[in-house]
Amino acid sequence: MSSAYLSLSHVDMSFAGRNGAVNPVLKGINLDVQRGEFISLIGHSGCGKSTVLNIVAGLLRATAGGVILDGREIGAPGPDRAVVFQNHSLLPWLTVWQNVELAVDKIFRDTKTPSERKAWIRHNLEMVNMGHALHRLPSEISGGMKQRVGIARALAMEPKVLLLDEPFGALDALTRAHLQDEVIRIQSELGNTVLMITHDVDEAVLLSDRVVMMTNGPGATIGQIMDVPLARPRNRIALAEDAVYNRCRQEILSFLYEKQRKVEPIAPSSRATPDTPVALQA
Numbered sequence: 679m680s681s682a683y684l685s686l687s688h689v690d691m692s693f694a695g696r697n698g699a700v701n702p703v704l705k706g707i708n709l710d711v712q713r714g715e716f717i718s719l720i721g722h723s724g725c726g727k728s729t730v731l732n733i734v735a736g737l738l739r740a741t742a743g744g745v746i747l748d749g750r751e752i753g754a755p756g757p758d759r760a761v762v763f764q765n766h767s768l769l770p771w772l773t774v775w776q777n778v779e780l781a782v783d784k785i786f787r788d789t790k791t792p793s794e795r796k797a798w799i800r801h802n803l804e805m806v807n808m809g810h811a812l813h814r815l816p817s818e819i820s821g822g823m824k825q826r827v828g829i830a831r832a833l834a835m836e837p838k839v840l841l842l843d844e845p846f847g848a849l850d851a852l853t854r855a856h857l858q859d860e861v862i863r864i865q866s867e868l869g870n871t872v873l874m875i876t877h878d879v880d881e882a883v884l885l886s887d888r889v890v891m892m893t894n895g896p897g898a899t900i901g902q903i904m905d906v907p908l909a910r911p912r913n914r915i916a917l918a919e920d921a922v923y924n925r926c927r928q929e930i931l932s933f934l935y936e937k938q939r940k941v942e943p944i945a946p947s948s949r950a951t952p953d954t955p956v957a958l959q960a
């Protein structure tokens with residue numbers, strides 16, 4: 679048995695298709711994650727990254743193989759795994775404070791007093807620099823701020839593993855960089871165990887201890903795992919000229935665009951010739 683904190687062993691996943699067909703999405707995923715490690719999962723669109731994350735979250739059950747977290751097999755979602763999705767999942771009728779409070783009250787009802795819970799909510803919202811907007815509704819704050827609240831809520835749960843599914847994917851480049859810097863700072867303070875999906879090569883190198891690269895599907899698996907031997911805390915400006923940083927970037931780019939080059943089917947041109955069948959026009 680693996681001594682890792684989080685261990686995926688021999689994970690296969692297939693979905694039932696039409697007419698009884700079976701669509702194999704993942705095949706033989708083996709990954710050991712140590713406590714406090716920050717792991718990024720990168721791969722072309724549709725290869726199965728979210729499926730891996732959803733299996734760890736307990737939202738999907740693997741067709742074969744399994745996941746062990748801190749000595750226990752994962753069979754269902756639980757508060758020991760907090761997920762942050764690309765599009766925030768805040769309850770729109772609750773304020774920033776109340777969105778975090780809901781999770782904190784549920785998890786710490788028996789272990790923290792009401793005043794300890796209040797202090798804990800404030801602490802986590804201040805950690806993501808949201809202390810100034812505690813009583814605003816999600817509709818009154820920006821996309822980046824909503825993601826901050828989602829991260830605060832996840833951190834406040836003190837999960838064993840933080841699962842981030844493209845947490846900055848919907849943000850503009852500047853907001854994204856600010857949030858990445860905050861995650862870098864929080865990670866050096868708290869040392870969480872994190873599994874993050876990303877499409878962004880720089881993000882993967884900046885934030886991770888190891889980058890897990892997935893092959894293309896169907897039947898995707900882990901093609902390569904790369905260590906990121908950069909000291910923490912990391913500084914994006916200083917790293918731009920760093921040889922190790924650039925070597926890591928290069929290795930991921932080479933995996934994605936040479937070894938696992940993906941050829942997307944070309945969409946039919948909208949200027950199709952008149953005899954092109956209508957059904958083929960996008």
Ligand SMILES: Nc1ncnc2c1ncn2[C@@H]1O[C@H](COP(=O)(O)OP(=O)(O)OP(=O)(O)O)[C@@H](O)[C@H]1O
Pocket residue numbers: 693694703721722723724725726727728729730895
């Ligand atoms: N519930 C489901 N039922 C059937 N097929 C599914 C289901 N969930 C995912 N799939 C299929 O599994 C494959 C992998 O999907 P997944 O969302 O895990 O990929 P991904 O790498 O996260 O993609 P992206 O980067 O575009 O978000 C896709 O072909 C998808 O259509």
